[in-house]
Amino acid sequence: MSYAGPEFESPRPRPRRRPLTLALAVLVPGALLGWLVYEGVGGAADGGGAPAAVNAPVSAPPTVSSTTADDKALSAPLRGKVVVIDPGHNLTNFRHTAEINRKVDIGTGRKACDTTGTSTNSGYAEAKFSLDVAHRLRTLLERQGATVKLTQDGDRPYGPCVDERARIGNRAKADAVVSIHADGAGAGQRGYHVILPGRVHKGIADTRRIVVPSAALGKRVAADFGRVTGTKPANYIGDGTGLDTRTDLGGLNLSTVPKVFIECGNMRDSKDAALLTSAAWRQKAAQGISEGIVSFLRG
Numbered sequence: 001m002s003y004a005g006p007e008f009e010s011p012r013p014r015p016r017r018r019p020l021t022l023a024l025a026v027l028v029p030g031a032l033l034g035w036l037v038y039e040g041v042g043g044a045a046d047g048g049g050a051p052a053a054v055n056a057p058v059s060a061p062p063t064v065s066s067t068t069a070d071d072k073a074l075s076a077p078l079r080g081k082v083v084v085i086d087p088g089h090n091l092t093n094f095r096h097t098a099e100i101n102r103k104v105d106i107g108t109g110r111k112a113c114d115t116t117g118t119s120t121n122s123g124y125a126e127a128k129f130s131l132d133v134a135h136r137l138r139t140l141l142e143r144q145g146a147t148v149k150l151t152q153d154g155d156r157p158y159g160p161c162v163d164e165r166a167r168i169g170n171r172a173k174a175d176a177v178v179s180i181h182a183d184g185a186g187a188g189q190r191g192y193h194v195i196l197p198g199r200v201h202k203g204i205a206d207t208r209r210i211v212v213p214s215a216a217l218g219k220r221v222a223a224d225f226g227r228v229t230g231t232k233p234a235n236y237i238g239d240g241t242g243l244d245t246r247t248d249l250g251g252l253n254l255s256t257v258p259k260v261f262i263e264c265g266n267m268r269d270s271k272d273a274a275l276l277t278s279a280a281w282r283q284k285a286a287q288g289i290s291e292g293i294v295s296f297l298r299g
């Protein structure tokens with residue numbers, strides 16, 4: 001399979017935005033012109049005295065009434081917000097061991113570009129889990145009006161590398177980034193935890209400005225995840241808080257925007273695995289994460 005190189009950057013975001021921008025550029029003046037023409041000609045043609053209710057859909061000026069704006073704010077509270085979802089690992093990383101083992105700079109040292117992730121004992125891969133939850137989460141956030149971008153969507157042979165995963169969020173000027181994972185701990189170790197960026201100011205890493213907002217994001221995601229899924233914080237890390245702080249993850253160290261990881265459960269524990277392999281539970285997981293993000297972004 002061809003290999004585009006570590007500096008490859010997907011050109012997808014631009015072509016996606018251009019048609020919309022172009023359409024708006026055409027439509028807005030078009031709407032204005034149409035309204036002016038209607039007011040000048042159409043109004044006279046029907047005697048100029050048609051009831052406002054009949055005219056409203058066609059002749060209303062292209063402005064937004066306060067009522068409509070309020071309605072939009074209620075139905076799309078995340079309009080204007082950018083959320084980047086980072087589905088952990090990649091389903092085909094295992095076919096690209098040389099590429100994913102290449103070391104990248106994470107500020108505090110050098111670390112593998114990416115890893116294969118774990119799986120349940122029956123072979124359900126973490127990468128499959130994370131991408132599925134990412135898709136469900138994307139749908140929920142878009143329904144709230146957010147602009148959502150994934151760092152990978154099963155569309156790359158491997159990775160992206162952890163440093164690029166961080167840069168995708170940075171370049172998108174994301175208001176929040178959540179990296180989705182499930183853990184590979186020992187049997188009997190159960191529950192979820194959210195990983196927060198620790199304070200790092202070394203080499204190319206500087207998390208000083210994101211530590212506080214990321215903690216706020218992480219606490220809300222952890223609380224809402226636990227409430228919606230009905231599962232408990234991890235019993236093996238975080239002292240029952242469901243929170244852990246790390247300075248050894250490139251995806252966090254190199255982020256310049258609020259970012260957390262969530263380990264939704266332990267794939268190697270049979271009880272957690274029963275949840276993680278359930279589509280209905282994954283929907284709850286996405287719902288919980290979504291509610292945490294919405295809560296954070298609405299302040």
Ligand SMILES: [Zn+2]
Pocket residue numbers: 088089117118126180181182
């Ligand atoms: Zn993982």
